[in-house]
Amino acid sequence: MRAVNSISFEVKEREILGIIGVSGAGKTTLSRIISGIITPTSGEVNFRVGDEWVDMTKPGIEERGRAIGYIGLLHQEYDLYPHRTVLDNLTDAIGLEFPKELAAHKARISLSMAGFTANRLEAILPKHPAEMSEGERHRVAL
Ligand SMILES: Nc1ncnc2c1ncn2[C@@H]1O[C@H](COP(=O)(O)OP(=O)(O)OP(=O)(O)O)[C@@H](O)[C@H]1O
Ligand SMILES: [Mg+2]
Structure with a gap:
């Protein structure tokens, strides 16, 4: 049983990509892989920072750590303090x-x-x- 399978795409600078799928399709898992929170069991994820390519499947500050600071995730379950400005x-x-x-x-x-x-x-x-x-x-x- 795989959480995400056979996903392949390329996003160029200034492009916006939407990921759409039914509940349980693997969107959150895919976004966690892209942002380096989890490591995929197979496949490639490459992220360009300046002129360098970072391999997001390799943990560590010298590897995907170089890109993590440029990636932000807004969770489905976000919250603000309702009684504060x-x-x-x-x-x-x-x-x-x-x-x-x-x-x-x-x-x-x-x-x-x-x-x-x-x-x-x-x-x-x-x-x-x-x-x-x-x-x-x-x-x-x-
Ligand atoms: N930590 C985990 N361990 C095992 N299976 C998981 C884990 N997280 C998610 N799954 C499974 O992987 C599949 C994809 O889950 P994922 O959370 O990526 O879906 P999703 O597309 O974000 O769904 P939703 O639209 O409901 O948020 C589901 O079948 C889910 O049950
Ligand atoms: Mg989700």
Whole structure:
């Protein structure tokens, strides 16, 4: 019994690939393999970092560890603290031990990296999770 079998694809720079399948098809397992959380029993997974190719099937900081910092996974079961603002969710709530101003600055950088424009970002910082769209909540969690 295999969790994932016969999957083959290539994603080029700036391309977006969606993985669709019925429950139990192997999407989560595949994403765990791509991000180097688990090692496949066979097959190849190569990830380009700059000019170098990283073999994601090889554990260790000199191997797939070189790529892991560039890969982020947003889990199906993500959550934000419902009674805290976006700013708090990105600072206090995760125990970010920086002076307040620096923590807020870091939160703004993270949000802009998740695709929020400067204006939109200021608008959502004081909001609670229930006051945002699902896509906005996802990007804050990411
Ligand atoms: N740790 C594990 N050990 C053994 N089998 C597993 C493990 N994790 C998942 N499986 C099995 O591997 C298959 C693929 O699971 P996976 O979680 O990748 O599916 P999925 O496509 O993400 O499903 P869903 O849409 O329900 O999240 C399923 O048959 C599942 O029961
Ligand atoms: Mg899944």
